Amino acid sequence: EPEVTQTPSHQVTQMGQEVILRCVPISNHLYFYWYRQILGQKVEFLVSFYNNEISEKSEIFDDQFSVERPDGSNFTLKIRSTKLEDSAMYFCASSGAANTGELFFGEGSRLTVL
Amino acid sequence: GDSVTQMEGPVTLSEEAFLTINCTYTATGYPSLFWYVQYPGEGLQLLLKATKADDKGSNKGFEATYRKETTSFHLEKGSVQVSDSAVYFCALLNSGYALNFGKGTSLLVTP
Numbered sequence: 001e002p003e004v005t006q007t008p009s010h011q012v013t014q015m016g017q018e019v020i021l022r023c024v025p026i027s028n029h030l031y032f033y034w035y036r037q038i039l040g041q042k043v044e045f046l047v048s049f050y051n052n053e054i055s056e057k058s059e060i061f062d063d064q065f066s067v068e069r070p071d072g073s074n075f076t077l078k079i080r081s082t083k084l085e086d087s088a089m090y091f092c093a094s095s096g097a098a099n100t101g102e103l104f105f106g107e108g109s110r111l112t113v114l
Numbered sequence: 115g116d117s118v119t120q121m122e123g124p125v126t127l128s129e130e131a132f133l134t135i136n137c138t139y140t141a142t143g144y145p146s147l148f149w150y151v152q153y154p155g156e157g158l159q160l161l162l163k164a165t166k167a168d169d170k171g172s173n174k175g176f177e178a179t180y181r182k183e184t185t186s187f188h189l190e191k192g193s194v195q196v197s198d199s200a201v202y203f204c205a206l207l208n209s210g211y212a213l214n215f216g217k218g219t220s221l222l223v224t225p
Contacts, residue, residue, distance in 0.1 A: 043205075045211075099210070105150075106157045
């Protein structure tokens with residue numbers, strides 16, 4: 001069964017460093033997403049991406065964050081100058097259609113900022 | 115703004131017990147409602163959905179009915195199994211692309 005894969009599974013970084021989280025969405029999907037879950041809190045939407053541009057972003061997704069689809073398979077989330085409060089589980093997801101809510105999620109990348 | 119509230123966990127049940135996980139929502143308009151499940155070590159998976167009032171979503175023995183009058187979408191299963199142990203997330207989609215999730219409810223089913 002096709003699946004969304006994320007790397008790394010866990011990353012520890014120092015405050016102020018840049019981090020790139022990588023995702024390989026399901027191959028025939030066209031819509032890509034990043035969500036995050038801070039420990040003990042809700043899963044929060046960060047950004048959606050379609051046709052090589054951001055289609056929607058939340059207030060959380062400020063200038064510190066960026067997304068990119070550098071080739072035909074990868075979808076990346078870059079966090080510049082990480083802060084302690086960026087520590088969270090980051091989930092990548094993809095879907096084959098827009099606005100259905102039927103997303104396929106990866107297992108997550110746990111980011112720890114020290 | 116839109117929001118989803120789930121009952122706090124963890125919920126511990128014996129095998130074959132009846133399960134209810136409560137979910138209520140606040141939203142304008144007519145959102146679609148979802149239950150996602152996360153098994154240990156895996157990503158979130160769509161369990162079931164309902165797109166309009168009085169619709170019932172069902173999958174793997176789980177059911178939830180979209181109740182607009184009570185703004186609820188409670189998850190139920192008649193007889194849980196150990197393999198149902200997971201975290202369950204209620205979510206809504208109103209407009210746009212962003213799913214709005216609840217905090218999640220952890221379920222542990224013991225033999």
